[in-house]
Amino acid sequence: MGKVKPPVVNRSLWSWILTSNLKLQALLLVVIVIAVFTRVLPLEMQKRIVNEAIRFGELELLFRYCGLYLAAVVLAVSLKYLINVLQNLIGETVLADMRKELYHHILTLPLNFFRKTQPGLVVSSLVTELATAGNFVGMAIAVPVTSVLTLLAFAAFLLWLNPLLAVISLSIYPLVLFLVPMVQRRANLANKERVDVTRTLSGKIGEAITGIHEIHGNGSYRIENRKYDKMVEALRKVRVSWNLYKFGVKVLNNFFNNLSPFLIFIVGGYLAIKGRLDLGALVAFISAQEKLYEPWKELIEFYQVYQDATVRYSRTMEYFDTQPEHTLEPEDREPYELAGSIEVKDLSFVAEGGIQLLDNINLTLKPGEQLALVGFSGSGKSTLAQCIGQLYRYTSGHVLLGGKEVKDLSKKDVIYNTGFVSQTPFTFEGTIRENLLYSCAAVVNGGETLEVEAMPSLDDMIETLQQTGIFVDVLRFGLNTILLYDEHQELAAKLVRVRENFRRDFGEELADYVEFFDEDEYLYHSNVAVNLTFGSANKENYTVEKLPENDYFRQFTDEADLTRPLLTLGADLCRQTVDILGNLPPENVFFEQSPIGPHELEDYKELAKRIAKKRLHQLTSQDQTSLLRLALRFTPGIHKMVRMPSIFEEFILESRALFKEKISEDDPKAITFYQTSEYIYSKTILDNILFGKTKTVNPHAEEKINQSIIQVLIEEDLLETIVEIGMEFQVGSKGDRLSGGQRQKLAIARIFLKAPGVLIMDEATSALDNNSQSRIQGLLDSRWKGKSTLIAVVHRLDIIKGYDKIAVMKAGRIGEIGTYEELMNRKGMLYELIYGKKAAV
Template sequence: MITKRPLSYWVKTSNMKLQVLLLGLILITVAARVFPLEMQKKIVNQAIGARKVDLLFLYCGLYLAAVLLASGLKYVTTVLQTHIGQEALNRIRKGLYEHILTLPLSFFQKSSPGMVVSSLVTEVANAGEFVGAAISTPAINLLTLLAFGAYMFYLNPLLAVLSLATYPIVIYLVPKLQQRSNKANKQRVDITRKISSKVDEAISGIHEIHGNDSFRIENRKYGALVDQLFRVRVIWILYKNGVKVLNNLFQNLGPFILFLVGGYLAIQGRFDLGALVAFLSAYEKLYDPWKELMEFYQVYQDASVSYERIMEYFDVAPEHLLEPPDREPYAFKGEVTTRDLSFTVPGGIQLLKQINLELKPGEQLALVGFSGSGKSTLAHCISQLHKYTGGTVEIDGHEVSDLTKMDMAKNMGIVAQSPFIFDGTIRENLLYSCEAALGKNEDPEELPTLDEMIQVLQQVGIFADVLRFGLNTILHRDREAELVEKLIRVRHNFQEEYGEELADYFEFFDERHYLTYSGIAANLIFGSPNLDEFMIDRLPENRYFLDFLDEAQLRNPLISLGRDLASMTVDILGNLPPDEVFFRNTPVTSDEFAETRALVNRMENVHLHELREEDRLMLLRLALRFTPGVHKLIALPPMMENLILEGRHLFKDKISRERPEAVTSYAMNDYIYTQTILDNILFGKQTSDHPKAQERIGQSIVHLLVEEDLLEKVVEIGMEFNVGTKGDRLSGGQRQKLAIARVFLKNPPILVMDEATSALDNASQKRIQNLLETRWKGKSTLIAVVHRLDTIKGFDKVAVMKAGKIAEFGAYDELISRKGLLYELVHGPRASA
């Protein structure tokens, strides 16, 4: 198990080829570091002392070559260290993640996601940094120290002993300080985990915090933890810096001894100047490897603390083997038996007591009872999610506690009350269980087909949602041309077959006609913008568009229209409250009304050309926003309508010549890649949001897609819809339907459904129940925790639970006739009395 492996294990099992290469480079590097010292001595004594320029150039050249070689090798060793360390970190993270996934549910019930994430992502990084440097850093620096020390002894043994005498003191004192630093570091790790858990809890419960105005409570909790971390980090950093200060202090005592003793010897003529220079240089260079060793020691201590805390935290053994070691997974028929089953949690609380039941393959069992009676716990014990503490649970005669996870997954499908939907597409979530059930040597082509996926989507009632996702998809230009051609045909057929019928609800794009339910700006560009600067709301600031208005002589007429709109709005709505209801018939919003009133006052007795530029821009914005079919406060003059239609043609000619990438003009035979599939089919604007109109348009679209054999293709595109983190882009009902479809697609011999339809409306619940009573009846053994008692009549058996025991067990009609607990649950306690 990975948690039993010491940190040294990852050093021993790291890339040995690279480690050997590193050691070879280290030997060369050490020689390259020492060689310049001898060159310094020769430069001073032989070249400068003898005044030989040729020797000066030679020794300086050799010195430079050695320095460059050492620097280059240092970079190479750093790269290799990084690769080794990150490779080891990669292995640690993967191995630890694999282990975490196998831990029992009880571990996660007492561990927050934030703590797990912090351990796996942040804290373990120190271990990787250490592994990368574990061999090379001490090797290169110890060898360098020994080489420099030997060279110093070669120059002068007495000076060498005196200058190196401080190092043993440092070696003795540093571990003492480091022990205290480690203690504070362990506290820092623990508090950091608590902070991660607190932040994770606050984000997960943000709705409750906002709903209860509990900001002060949460700030107080978080603040207390941060204050603890502050105090611990101060102590930890003080000890860490204490190690550095102590090291620097003793390091700086060396030059004092050198200058005092070495200078005296040089004055006495017992030590030549070149040797003194070389000795001083060697001592100074001792500091770099010594410093790196001290830093490595800190890295080692930090990594050891973090690694030990992580492995201690996750040192929990999985309750079951993942896969059978010497056989294929069992294929069960679905017989489920429990005998004297009990389940006790830590603390001695017994949640299940003496549970006995027997289900034949294909039978359906409803688990009902009061809240807290143990229904879900029983379902979890049968499905191996909880390890029961007494009795037996058998599937086809095999003890559940002895089965592997693969045995269970191959034969059982589970739908929880709050099913988890993974970040990814609908298709990925739909196939999740099926892909997991594939063996190592099984062919991925054995996964369900598109037809099978569509079938389960229809069965659970999420087909229409997936179709809508597909219709609301924006296709990429590299999509197959055949699909685009078919969609263009659907567009033509939609107008031909339903144009007259939907005339009261829809306005089609027609280059010859003014679009009364689109703004003036949209009428002018008559296309779909491809660039942000050509978006409708940004056109008033678009210099290219403004220049076009001037060329087409449209700016002043539009500003004049804006003045009329502003004046009319102020006259009619001036004395009314700023409610959005009153502003539906005008392009002026309630937020803009005060500014518009001030503008109208400024316009009195002032010609348009005399207005300030910002006022003219505001009037232009109002005019471009004006939509005659919606803003019925004023009618669009026919002359203005004709001017805009002429301007539309001018703009199309201009933009196609000068900026063809800016706007895709509407054309009946051209696909618009910046709009959805649905928008491309409709090719117009809906003028009414009446439910009947929505329904009729939807029906006609489906009919036309079927005619062109495109329905399945659009649904397939809809399956690529990304559901977001935890399925947040889906409703609660959609998440449950997708989870049910996921299990149905797996087609297991045993189904466990824990209040699997609790988030569904009545019609959807009835749909699922009918499906269970027809398609799955006799095919799969069903164990369902039921919250709606009106759905249990079709079950073969009903188990009524109370206080962790099965109080009643039998067929529905039989139990009702007894007028016992089930009767009381269905009809109420007074009815049974």
């Protein structure tokens, strides 16, 4: 990287021109000079056409001049396009650079900065406000040079045509140059205010969206709307006046530009009438004079863009003109490898506004020792952990990590030697694997690529997943994956074998929990549609929801004499379900055991009324389709309001064979039949192994099934493969497809994988259930004790017995520190925290 570069926020707008692509800028200049020439040429041709060709009736000359005129016009247009292309290239490149550098800068700013900066504000700064600045750099050389050169060329041409008229028509420009900046200054003021208001507005939007659950929770739409509307109004006002001043500049400019032909008509007309000016020259002069308008307008527009860009650019850069609290990388040396000792001496931290968050803290930890920080919330325990982890810059005292002052270490030194798990860990969009390797990748190579030898192996990753208890979740993600025919045929073949083994080894044991697919049996835990087709639809119109409208299928049910029994079943389901659920609100919990969905209830209520009055065959075909839909969804294992007549089962079993026969002939690709030897690509791996449906939602039964599947997978040596597939699970934006506990486990896992010398855990297990929490505590006690120094902020006091030292914090001070036994014997603050105030007396 470059030597000492000034931080991006201190760069001037002009400096970007110098660092832009100078070759392109030079090319642009050359193109422009040629372009100016091509603009003047038509004028000369125009004059010659009138004065020489037409006047003397020279046809040959007329054609030649007209030809040249045409060529010049075509060339001028092409060059204009080329100029635009070049400007665009330069401008967008610079804009991209600005955005990158500013973003890189913003990410290094201290956490404090972001306490008062809304994400929306950063977004609007990076996305909107900088755009004009980039635009400006693209124009910065080309436009003023073109315009000035064109102006000069035309001015010279005018002077050459007629000095007197030229001086008259040019006389207006000094006046414009005096007036325009006066108006522009007002526009700038309004613009500055606009940037500020837009910024607050973006912040406000960002805040509202981040806190949307709170708004919904409190129903505070109006409060938020009021706040927002007020800001939008303010923005409207300032934008109106900004735009008015901008238009003012344009109007002023227009007025003076239109004034100058007026002067020419008066003076030139007079001269022509008096015979002191030939007509051709006057026509040429007026044309040339009109052409002054274009470059002049461009120059004024450029001036406005320049002013706008300056305001936006400086306003934006000013806002982010804060320096990082720590250097990012050490200069001229590799990052330190520090021993894990920690020494805190007279440490104080005073936050903005003079609030003393930490007051004279002293403690020492030998490498491998474990410290628990306990105390009420607000006692400063998290702040202390964050100061030690260099997340906050302490205001006085010392924190020595392996003997080095933390304040003076570079960020890289710190991430090499410590791992921090925050209270509300963040999961980034991407796969589990990417998130798992996040901390390691940052250390190893700045995250440029994940495939580096120094990175943890698959075995390491799997071990960590197991330790933190997220293994089963990842395995489940893997099992819930749908394989692709083109990519996974080999694996699919193995999974068919797993299916066979699973059935052989566990079929009997699990018979109470799983209903296996069996071609000769009715499946009570699958719906009627599946029982009929006995396969999985490959085409959309063969899915349960589409079958009732599928003409082929309807024809089949007619032929198989199934339509009437299905309609009867549908009508029965409709009547019974409406009778039970008729008056309940559309909440999911009521509809889990119903064939009617929460939002269909109203329609089926109406339908139930019609059924009561009419015979089934009298119903409209739409009503029949609705009933058929219910019948096809009917799953006796779930929908208990209707009992399925056993004669119906046999009927369906008969039709199953018939349907298979027919569809295999008519549309063999439509359905993959459930056959023990076939992998079903439209279903998940789990469904394929299970090859049946679970009969219960009982978690312990599920656990049993899981264990059995894991065992079979281990036997076939496929467990790691499935977990590897599971690690490709996309966690969603902010990890929203994971539960809070899973996110926290993942955050712990990524630090464990990095295995730093110092572990700092800020209530890192608060979102976990008891078992997971104890598991991780057990791991800290056994695996990490003596290896990594641990500082854990703990709010659950039943897990602190194993720590070497416990520090009880109160109001930013350490109230007492010692081993669990010492503190309990002393019956001081810890005793009080555990047994309550009363017991301590």
